[in-house]
Amino acid sequence: MSKVQTIIKHAEKSCSENGVRLTNKRKQVLTGLLQSGKAMSAYELVDYCKNEFGETLPPMSVYRILDFLQEEHLVHKLNLANKYIACSHITCEHDHGVPQFLICRNCQHVEEITIKRSTINALKKNVKEAGFHLTSPQLEMHCLCNSCMTNNS
Amino acid sequence: MSKVQTIIKHAEKSCSENGVRLTNKRKQVLTGLLQSGKAMSAYELVDYCKNEFGETLPPMSVYRILDFLQEEHLVHKLNLANKYIACSHITCEHDHGVPQFLICRNCQHVEEITIKRSTINALKKNVKEAGFHLTSPQLEMHCLCNSCMTNNS
DNA sequence: AGTAAAATGATACAACATATCATTTTTGCT
């Protein structure tokens, strides 16, 4: 069984445990994100599903499906990039923390990382001092990935 | 002299030192941001300049002017909100660090804060371990401001 | 089978942003 198929199995199990359905179209959108291995816009996913699976989904449906997948914690939205990416912890059983994303400003490659709790706490404290409350700190940072650093243009 | 006028004076000085021009239209866009005291979209600025100054700027020009103002470090773009906000340190003489923004997810109020160097360094270290390089870490975080926390709905 | 709920489709449009080419304004030079 391919890696993608394994993840989809996990996703199906997780959905059924939550009493929701991972329908065919939802599965295809998630599969698209997993196969591509990168962040994609909703419209890119429309094209991908059409080309790869012959499934012509209207954009509206893709947005709804992405909303669903986000609620199930199977997909994250990258607000800096206006793109969506499959969660990299679908097969993990344990509950994983708030995701943090590094987005290469050159090649758009995205890495999902975990930031030390102590760092997040320091951040929260700074925010609190400014009179705000950091509820769910998904950080997104524009960076340069190593590969783009090396072949620097 | 009003506070806004004082800031504009500083901006003019800073531009002339850099050998660039703070034209009337650029001044109006910056004044709009300063007067409103909040983050605005480019199209909101088009309307604002029309209503307040009788200046009808096409959106394209506003975008160009915003680009200019960003290069001169007079305005920041909030990528999470797709809005623009006047830098809160225009009148400071000293070089100020990379800005960090808190955006209230309820009322959209924006606060520009400074995060401790040590916290930023801890963040940078985490990022480095993931094989990325955090060049200019402008963080933008969705939060709840105190006022929205209190009158919580 | 019949009905209610869930999912999906179709259509229109809103908001943000850029590409491109034309025109106007400013600058710097002689």
Add this chain to the structure above:
DNA sequence: AGCAAAAATGATATGTTGTATCATTTTACT
């Protein structure tokens, strides 16, 4: 002052992301 080059701005079209709304289809359940 007069002129050419550069800078700024205008005009127009279009691209990208996302939502509102109402219709239809599919699924679950009795």
